[in-house]
Amino acid sequence: MQHTHTPEIAPQTAFESRYASSPAEVQGMNTAQLRRQFLIQDLFVPNQFRWTLSFFDRYLTGGVLPVDGSCPLVAPEQLKAAYFLERRELGVINVGGPGRIIADGTIYDLGYKEALYLGKGTRAVEFSSMDDQAPARLYLNSTPAHQTYPSRKIARADANQLNLGSVDTANERTINQMLINQVLPTCQLQMGMTELKTGSVWNTMPAHVHDRRMEVYFYFEVPEGQAVCHLMGEPQETRHIWVHNEEAVISPNWSIHAGAGTSNYTFIWGMAGENLDYGDMDFCAINELR
Numbered sequence: 001m002q003h004t005h006t007p008e009i010a011p012q013t014a015f016e017s018r019y020a021s022s023p024a025e026v027q028g029m030n031t032a033q034l035r036r037q038f039l040i041q042d043l044f045v046p047n048q049f050r051w052t053l054s055f056f057d058r059y060l061t062g063g064v065l066p067v068d069g070s071c072p073l074v075a076p077e078q079l080k081a082a083y084f085l086e087r088r089e090l091g092v093i094n095v096g097g098p099g100r101i102i103a104d105g106t107i108y109d110l111g112y113k114e115a116l117y118l119g120k121g122t123r124a125v126e127f128s129s130m131d132d133q134a135p136a137r138l139y140l141n142s143t144p145a146h147q148t149y150p151s152r153k154i155a156r157a158d159a160n161q162l163n164l165g166s167v168d169t170a171n172e173r174t175i176n177q178m179l180i181n182q183v184l185p186t187c188q189l190q191m192g193m194t195e196l197k198t199g200s201v202w203n204t205m206p207a208h209v210h211d212r213r214m215e216v217y218f219y220f221e222v223p224e225g226q227a228v229c230h231l232m233g234e235p236q237e238t239r240h241i242w243v244h245n246e247e248a249v250i251s252p253n254w255s256i257h258a259g260a261g262t263s264n265y266t267f268i269w270g271m272a273g274e275n276l277d278y279g280d281m282d283f284c285a286i287n288e289l290r
């Protein structure tokens with residue numbers, strides 16, 4: 001059923017903090033410890049905001065799945081803010097059915113794989129689904145902000161597209177740069193989406209690190225029964241985390257972030273830190289990875 005008006009409901013907010021960890025700590029972690037520290041699961045629970053705060057650049061990763069009405073964005077107690085975007089900016093990418101976001105009275109309708117940037121100072125934000133049978137699944141990333149930039153929807157056609165990789169190296173993919181400074185101004189948040197072609201399974205290979213920014217990868221469109229083996233760690237001390245559909249992984253500034261799937265898939269990358277230069281990456285030679 002299509003909604004024309006959705007009553008406001010009181011969504012629950014789940015909030016978890018993850019302290020920053022050093023390369024030396026990570027070298028000694030077993031599988032469970034690595035997963036507890038870096039993997040983010042259960043991002044979409046009906047009528048809940050699910051937040052994980054990483055102390056790497058105070059990056060917030062979250063999700064909301066509105067089903068019974070509209071979910072107003074509330075500032076988690078841990079932010080000690082009068083409202084969520086008092087000192088933050090927010091990026092939203094919809095990975096579900098059609099969604100609607102009303103921000104200080106402006107309506108933004110987000111289709112599948114469309115993005116929205118909301119600037120610092122936006123007070124009232126609510127999220128709803130337009131179709132009961134296919135609720136919106138709104139993936140959220142937020143970073144501290146010290147200046148207000150205009151809120152704006154970024155549709156697929158507004159993104160910068162980079163076509164990288166090849167069939168020979170099983171990494172033919174399209175990088176859609178959505179919330180990045182060539183497309184719109186932000187304080188420090190950058191987000192986009194990388195789609196792997198059928199038969200290609202490797203992302204971000206050759207791998208890189210960027211000491212000036214942390215990054216979070218959110219994997220989706222991972223087919224039922226398939227998974228992605230995400231690689232992290234220092235280039236000569238790599239570790240892996242098996243990631244399933246709609247799960248995210250935190251990548252410290254000192255860590256590679258790459259992966260190979262048992263099929264093709266799509267992922268959203270989001271990052272924050274010192275600069276807004278997407279190309280500021282230190283590449284790691286493939287034959288030097290350990």
Ligand SMILES: O=C(O)C(=O)C[C@H](O)C(=O)CO
Nearest residue numbers: 173175194203204205215269
């Ligand atoms: O497939 C890729 O390569 C990527 O998508 C790389 C990410 O965009 C990234 O890690 C940016 O720093």
Ligand SMILES: [Zn+2]
Nearest residue numbers: 208210215257
């Ligand atoms: Zn990166």
